[in-house]
Amino acid sequence: MIRFLDHGWGTLTTRRPIPPCRWDRFDLLCVHGGQLQLRFEHQATLRLGTGTGVLIYPHTRFEGEPLEPRCRISVQHFAIDDSAEELPGVLQRLVNRRNGYEPVQLRPHRRVRGDIQRALALAFEPQTQAVHDMRVAWLTLILGQLDTVESNALPAQPEAWDALDGWLRQHVTEPITVDAMARQLDLSPSHFSHRFRAVFGVSPGRHMQRLRLQEAQRLLRETALPIKAIAQKLYYADLANFYRAFRKAVGITPARYRQRHTLRG
Incomplete structure (x- = not known):
């Protein structure tokens, strides 16, 4: 079962960074303008620019700050319950994922951004079963368009x-x-x-x-x-x-x- 939580757009500044977080859900964070640096447990760092993002697994501690005066981001929080429900492949592979993250590329950025805008708009609709099914479909489409950068593509020593x-x-x-x-x-x-x-x-x-x-x-x-x-x-x-x-x-x-x-x- 997919549960949708906080969704929205945000602008980060040097006075408004990302404080230390540890969510019990997935966090798909995408950068649509500016640059962002995230710090994870064990002092791992990740720098994100426009058209890139990161899928953060549940129970992963992180914090971040913009590397430019303003950084425009989108955030989609969702949870995947361990149930017998049949899920699309891109969601099924995330079942039971914990304590980690996947850097991603939004290719092409303009098209994926449009899909994210439509997915976020559904968060403000009356939450009927039909709307929920549409949200699952949009999330599946978005995740299916992201190019994952394998974890070994990040240096062991930042x-x-x-x-x-x-x-x-x-x-x-x-x-x-x-x-x-x-x-x-x-x-x-x-x-x-x-x-x-x-x-x-x-x-x-x-x-x-x-x-x-x-x-x-x-x-x-x-x-x-x-x-x-x-x-x-x-x-x-x-x-x-x-x-x-x-x-x-x-x-x-x-x-x-x-x-x-x-x-x-």
């Missing part, structure tokens, strides 16, 4: 990924390839890319772009390098592309940023 992130920051002005990143963790490039996205929520290329734009902000604040030289230093061959990427990430142009933040003696 500090290895923190060390990699530190190494990338130290070499942000160098032409680092995915192959070079993968060698740091002794993984094949394809396996590394899959695991990297599970941990950081974005591809290695997008993460490097983010780090380079952070370095651009530092150079604009602390040096007198011309903006064109900064762009070239960070592998933006086209100055217009650098301006577009910077403005999209920071909200203002590099010149305006330097004007506002230049260190003055």
Whole structure:
């Protein structure tokens, strides 16, 4: 038997993180905007970006905080009672699952998000048997569209990924390839890319772009390098592309940023 509990949308902020939780139900948490970091028992960490999520099993302790000012999420809580009721395969496999979690990808995100919106809307309808059956059908559809990242796709030692992130920051002005990143963790490039996205929520290329734009902000604040030289230093061959990427990430142009933040003696 499937029982539906709390469902809804939420926005997390640095002032409104996820406090320590331990539910007696499944929690399907999906990120639809921003980034989120979750911490589980035994200090395991999981970073989620837009279009990713996690299915948390009952009795699993976790807490979390957004990695950006705002993080938009959807939450679906449900319980699966151990009964003789015949369940769809994607639900049957979860019977008796406890103390664990599955990182997932929402592929394609836009379509799965639409299905989540329709499923959540049913939570506010009069709860008849017909509505309950529709909710089970939507949950089955949603879970069936999620690409599970196997548990062994998460590092046994999260500090290895923190060390990699530190190494990338130290070499942000160098032409680092995915192959070079993968060698740091002794993984094949394809396996590394899959695991990297599970941990950081974005591809290695997008993460490097983010780090380079952070370095651009530092150079604009602390040096007198011309903006064109900064762009070239960070592998933006086209100055217009650098301006577009910077403005999209920071909200203002590099010149305006330097004007506002230049260190003055």
